[in-house]
Amino acid sequence: MANGTANGLASRVHGSVHVIGAGLLGASIGLGLRARGVDVTLEDISPTTALLAADYGAGRARAEGDAPPALVVVATPPDVVADVIERALRTFPDAVVTDVASVKLAPFLELTRRGVDLTNYVGSHPMAGRERGGAIMARADIFAARPWIVCRDGETPPAALALVDAVALDLGATLLEMTPQEHDRAVGLVSHLPQAVASLLAARLVPAPEQAIGLAGQGLRDTTRIAASDPELWVQILGANREPVLEGLEALQADLAAFVEALREPDSPGARRRIADLLAAGNRGVARIPGKHGSRERFTTITVLIDDRPGQIAALLTEIGDLGINMEDLRLEHSPGAQIGFAEIAVLPEVAERAVADLTERGWRIL
Amino acid sequence: MANGTANGLASRVHGSVHVIGAGLLGASIGLGLRARGVDVTLEDISPTTALLAADYGAGRARAEGDAPPALVVVATPPDVVADVIERALRTFPDAVVTDVASVKLAPFLELTRRGVDLTNYVGSHPMAGRERGGAIMARADIFAARPWIVCRDGETPPAALALVDAVALDLGATLLEMTPQEHDRAVGLVSHLPQAVASLLAARLVPAPEQAIGLAGQGLRDTTRIAASDPELWVQILGANREPVLEGLEALQADLAAFVEALREPDSPGARRRIADLLAAGNRGVARIPGKHGSRERFTTITVLIDDRPGQIAALLTEIGDLGINMEDLRLEHSPGAQIGFAEIAVLPEVAERAVADLTERGWRIL
Numbered sequence: 001m002a003n004g005t006a007n008g009l010a011s012r013v014h015g016s017v018h019v020i021g022a023g024l025l026g027a028s029i030g031l032g033l034r035a036r037g038v039d040v041t042l043e044d045i046s047p048t049t050a051l052l053a054a055d056y057g058a059g060r061a062r063a064e065g066d067a068p069p070a071l072v073v074v075a076t077p078p079d080v081v082a083d084v085i086e087r088a089l090r091t092f093p094d095a096v097v098t099d100v101a102s103v104k105l106a107p108f109l110e111l112t113r114r115g116v117d118l119t120n121y122v123g124s125h126p127m128a129g130r131e132r133g134g135a136i137m138a139r140a141d142i143f144a145a146r147p148w149i150v151c152r153d154g155e156t157p158p159a160a161l162a163l164v165d166a167v168a169l170d171l172g173a174t175l176l177e178m179t180p181q182e183h184d185r186a187v188g189l190v191s192h193l194p195q196a197v198a199s200l201l202a203a204r205l206v207p208a209p210e211q212a213i214g215l216a217g218q219g220l221r222d223t224t225r226i227a228a229s230d231p232e233l234w235v236q237i238l239g240a241n242r243e244p245v246l247e248g249l250e251a252l253q254a255d256l257a258a259f260v261e262a263l264r265e266p267d268s269p270g271a272r273r274r275i276a277d278l279l280a281a282g283n284r285g286v287a288r289i290p291g292k293h294g295s296r297e298r299f300t301t302i303t304v305l306i307d308d309r310p311g312q313i314a315a316l317l318t319e320i321g322d323l324g325i326n327m328e329d330l331r332l333e334h335s336p337g338a339q340i341g342f343a344e345i346a347v348l349p350e351v352a353e354r355a356v357a358d359l360t361e362r363g364w365r366i367l
Numbered sequence: 368m369a370n371g372t373a374n375g376l377a378s379r380v381h382g383s384v385h386v387i388g389a390g391l392l393g394a395s396i397g398l399g400l401r402a403r404g405v406d407v408t409l410e411d412i413s414p415t416t417a418l419l420a421a422d423y424g425a426g427r428a429r430a431e432g433d434a435p436p437a438l439v440v441v442a443t444p445p446d447v448v449a450d451v452i453e454r455a456l457r458t459f460p461d462a463v464v465t466d467v468a469s470v471k472l473a474p475f476l477e478l479t480r481r482g483v484d485l486t487n488y489v490g491s492h493p494m495a496g497r498e499r500g501g502a503i504m505a506r507a508d509i510f511a512a513r514p515w516i517v518c519r520d521g522e523t524p525p526a527a528l529a530l531v532d533a534v535a536l537d538l539g540a541t542l543l544e545m546t547p548q549e550h551d552r553a554v555g556l557v558s559h560l561p562q563a564v565a566s567l568l569a570a571r572l573v574p575a576p577e578q579a580i581g582l583a584g585q586g587l588r589d590t591t592r593i594a595a596s597d598p599e600l601w602v603q604i605l606g607a608n609r610e611p612v613l614e615g616l617e618a619l620q621a622d623l624a625a626f627v628e629a630l631r632e633p634d635s636p637g638a639r640r641r642i643a644d645l646l647a648a649g650n651r652g653v654a655r656i657p658g659k660h661g662s663r664e665r666f667t668t669i670t671v672l673i674d675d676r677p678g679q680i681a682a683l684l685t686e687i688g689d690l691g692i693n694m695e696d697l698r699l700e701h702s703p704g705a706q707i708g709f710a711e712i713a714v715l716p717e718v719a720e721r722a723v724a725d726l727t728e729r730g731w732r733i734l
Contacts, residue, residue, distance in 0.1 A: 127584050136670075136709075136734065147582050178578070186579035194568060194590040199649030200622050201564045204556065204615055206652045211545070212553035215494055215514050216656045222589040223561040227653040231646035238642065239633050248571055249627050255567050256623065260616050266606050276602045282566030282594035285573045289583045289591065305511075313697065314684035321678040330680065331698065342512070367508050 011036035012166035015070025018043070018062065018092070020084055022053035024130060025100050026075030027138035030058030032171040035140050041069065045076075053135035068092050071163050074099035078236045082110040089120060096160040098122045098167070102187060103240040104151050104180035122164045123151040125183060126173055127191070133230055141172070148173035151180050188244025195226055195234060196249060202227030300352035303367040304343045304359060316343055319362055325355045342367065378403035379533035382437025385410070385429065385459070387451055389420035391497060392467050393442030394505035397425030399538040402507050408436065412443075420502040435459050438530050441466035445603045449477040456487060463527040465489045465534075469554060470607040471518050471547035489531045490518040492550060493540055494558070500597055508539070515540035518547050555611025562593055562601060563616060569594035667719035669712045672732040683710055686729055692722045709734065 016039040019026045023044075030040045030053060040059030044050040054060055072088040072095050074081055081101045088097045097120055101107060104123045111118055127149070128142040148168035152161060168175050178186070202224040205213060238245050259278050262271040306312045320327055331344040347355050356366050383406040386393045390411075397407045397420060407426030411417040421427055439455040439462050441448055448468045455464045464487055468474060471490045478485055494516070495509040515535035519528060535542050545553065569591040572580060605612050626645050629638040673679045687694055696713035714722050723733050 127582050129584075129586075146584065149582070176581070182578065186576070186582050189571065189575050189579050190583045190587050193571065194587050196626065197564060197568045198586075198590050199646045200619055200626065201561060202650075202652035203622060203645055203648035204560060204618060204652060205655050206648050208556050208655070209553070211549065212556050213655050214543070214657060215516070215553050216557045217494055217496075217513070219565075219593045220557045220561050221656055222592050223565050224649070224653045224656065225589050226586045227646075227649035229646075229650075231643045231650060234646050235639055235643045238630060239639065242630055242633065246627065246630055249623065249630070251571060252567055253620075253623055253627065255570060256616065256620055259563065259567060260613065260620065263605060263609055263613055263616070266609065272602055272606065275605065276598045278570055279566045279594075279596075279598035279601050281570035281573050282591070283569075283596075283598060285569035285571065286591045286594040288572050288575070288580050289588055290581065311688045313694075314681060314688050317681035317684055321681045327680075 011038045012170050013038050013071070013163065014166075015163075016041065016067065017071045017073060017167070018069035018088075018095070019059060019073045019075055020044075020088060021075035021077075022049050022058065022135050023075060024133040024135070024137050024142075025126065025128070026073065027053040027056060027058040027135040028128070028140060028142050029073055029075065029100070029126075029167070029171065031056070031138055032140035032143065033167065034059060036170050038170070041066065049135055053138065056135055056138060058135065058138060069095050071095060071167065072097045073167070074101075076101075077233055078103055078107070078240050082107040082114075085121060086111060086114065086116050089116060089118075093120075096120050096122060096163045098124045098164045100124060100126055101240075102191065102237050104149075104183045106240040108151070108180050118153070119155060119157065120160055122153075122156055122160055123180060124164055124168070125149045125151075125187070126168065126171070127187070128173075132228065133233065143168070144172035146173050147176050149176045149178050149183050151183060152177055184241050185244045188241050189248055192238055192241055192245045193248035193252070195229060196238065196245065197252070198224050198227040199229075199234075300347055300349045302345045302347060302352060302356055302359070304345065305365040305367060306343055313343060316364065319359070319364070320345070320355075323355070323358045323362075325351065325358070378405050379537050380405050380438070380530065381533075382530075383408065383434065384438045384440060384534070385436035385455075385462070386426060386440045386442055387411075387455060388442035388444075389416050389425060389502050390442060391500040391502070391504050391509075392493065392495070393440065394420040394423060394425040394502040395495070395507060395509050396440055396442065396467070396493075396534070396538065398423070398505055399507035399510065400534065401426060403537050405537070408433065416502055420505070423502055423505060425502065425505060436462050438462060438534065439464045440534070441468075443468075444600060445470055445474070445607050449474040449481075452488060453478060453481065453483050456483060456485075460487075463487050463489060463530045465491045465531045467491060467493055468607075469558070469604050471516075471550045473607040475518070475547050485520070486522060486524065487527055489520075489523055489527055490547060491531055491535070492516045492518075492554070493535065493538070494554075495540075500600065510535070511539035513540050514543050516543045516545050516550050518550060519544055551608050552611045555608050556615055559605055559608055559612045560615035560619070562596060563605065563612065564619065565591050565594040566596075566601075667714055667716045669714060669719060669723055669726070670734040671710045671712060671726060672734060673710055680710060683731065686726070686731070687712065687722075690722070690725045690729075692718065692725070 017033055018041045019030050020043050022042045030042055033040050041062040042050055042053055042059035069092060072092055074084045074088060076084050078101045081099050085097055085099055108123060126143050127147045130137050150164055165175055255278060262274040265271055327345050360366055384400055385408045386397050387410050389409045397409055400407050408429040409417055409420055409426035436459060439459055441451045441455060443451050445468045448466050452464055452466055475490060493510050494514045497504050517531055532542055622645060629641040632638055694712050698711040727733055
């Protein structure tokens with residue numbers, strides 16, 4: 001199978017890792033570390049979640065007589081993260097404690113306010129996620145080639161930092177160092193602001209007539225995809241990172257007001273120019289986003305045309321199996337009223353050419 | 368096997384087709400029709416563009432002595448579409464004239480105001496495109512399984528309508544009928560509003576520090592992808608569809624203001640609730656977007672655990688075929704590092720229970 005980072009290499013992590021919170025991030029960390037041979041224990045406030053994550057291969061429950069972990073990873077919702085960090089530091093006084101919350105300044109200030117000794121605490125944030133959470137969505141590869149921010153503090157022992165770095169590197173992430181303030185401002189812009197905007201845009205679809213929704217294309221799908229995220233989680237994140245998010249939203253409000261005003265009076269002097277300027281600024285903004293280096297780029301997508309008849313997809317997949325093509329992902333698209341649909345098959349780039357040739361030879365139409 | 372629609376079948380279009388405007392849409396239409404054996408001629412205000420599209424296989428220049436076309440497709444930018452339609456109707460009085468502009472009411476009103484005889488005119492709009500335009504981006508398949516709206520008028524001769532329908536069907540599109548007003552309101556919401564919002568969001572990245580941009584993930588990429596669109600084209604489209612777009616933007620302004628106010632005063636009564644409500648409305652809105660076969664809400668998703676072994680998915684789909692389960696959509700998820708993956712199968716709610724029972728009986732694990 002595909003992933004070279006997870007299997008077959010020795011882990012950089014020394015000692016066992018205890019994960020508190022077995023949701024998407026916690027269970028994904030467990031899966032990734034276990035694939036590297038690390039002993040991972042799990043706990044979750046929901047016993048069902050903990051069991052599910054364990055069944056899924058993300059770790060095991062701590063047992064009596066287990067040695068204390070070398071590292072505790074707090075992967076709980078942000079509103080309890082400070083409490084759980086404090087408890088972990090007290091429960092495992094010799095362990096390094098890190099967390100993976102999307103906001104770094106608020107928990108740090110809260111722990112400082114409480115006078116908690118933070119010598120063994122290293123805040124971190126893997127920039128990974130999916131629009132649906134939960135252990136069931138966990139994947140070992142969600143951190144691959146993604147930034148993993150570590151917030152260092154002059155007083156943190158180097159060994160503690162090294163342990164957190166080791167987890168991030170084991171999971172294939174790219175280490176970045178920031179202060180909590182720098183982190184929160186950056187994610188406020190590139191993660192929290194898009195989340196709020198996508199949600200507000202998607203909310204406009206609630207009262208829309210069915211006929212309009214039926215015309216939705218990829219543009220609408222992409223711009224609203226993350227609006228499927230968990231509202232409870234995001235109320236916490238946005239609340240915990242209020243200032244940077246507000247700054248972004250207020251700047252957006254000003255641009256939106258200028259845009260609306262120009263569109264309302266298109267014949268007023270410079271109105272079209274102001275609209276064009278804002279659209280051109282959008283061009284420049286999107287051009288600044290670095291190309292993707294995440295998991296999707298590892299694969300080449302082959303699009304196969306399929307008849308909208310029962311059995312065609314199974315026939316295609318049987319053929320793919322017969323041909324020995326190792327399919328990494330599959331996405332089916334078809335449309336009401338259309339006689340054809342598409343199957344998008346993700347394969348490793350090195351096998352794509354042969355797969356296309358083989359499928360074409362067997363009579364499948366490749367786009 | 369698979370595709371019956373594009374090659375090897377006789378075209379539904381009778382007569383030659385003249386395309387005015389050899390950009391992305393015009394050249395794509397030319398490519399698709401020529402693949403069906405239709406004689407396509409091309410013109411463009413830019414001789415270079417016309418030659419490029421011809422080189423690309425999208426058609427040929429009209430020659431002296433050519434019979435008049437049966438159909439003229441106007442695929443120019445929206446600000447000149449009414450002029451070009453009028454000219455085409457006069458130049459080829461026996462031809463049917465259609466256009467593919469993204470806005471339908473404004474050109475219709477303009478032509479009516481000028482007293483142009485619109486008997487042979489049928490407005491249409493294929494909901495297809497790419498964020499980059501130009502003949503060089505043309506593809507015969509961009510219309511496949513996409514809506515193609517035709518604006519009928521009681522006085523349009525059936526033969527004229529049939530010819531426009533034939534082009535849409537030849538290109539694999541799904542025909543939909545709307546009034547110009549219905550069309551403009553619908554695309555204002557599902558296409559023009561997301562474009563404006565994506566541009567305004569992407570514009571926020573212009574002044575951002577490099578460090579923040581470096582943290583960009585898939586969420587930011589998806590929410591801003593269409594902000595790469597051509598500003599000049601979009602100034603025209605937004606201007607030509609001002610009322611529906613303004614309505615959407617103003618509703619968004621109101622929601623945004625409520626959101627900002629609640630976030631600014633999170634401890635005021637009901638503030639968190641108002642933020643959560645807007646995020647939850649986003650959930651509901653995005654859930655209305657049809658995946659592939661109409662609205663996702665209409666289907667029940669069954670999640671089947673599958674071994675991460677070759678052939679398992681084909682085996683599952685064969686079984687689904689054998690059981691007579693009508694699968695509406697399929698999504699495959701698997702993860703490097705996890706021993707299992709899952710297939711999400713969308714079925715009509717009324718058959719979901721039996722499908723789960725049947726699959727369970729055959730030994731599949733359903734989540």
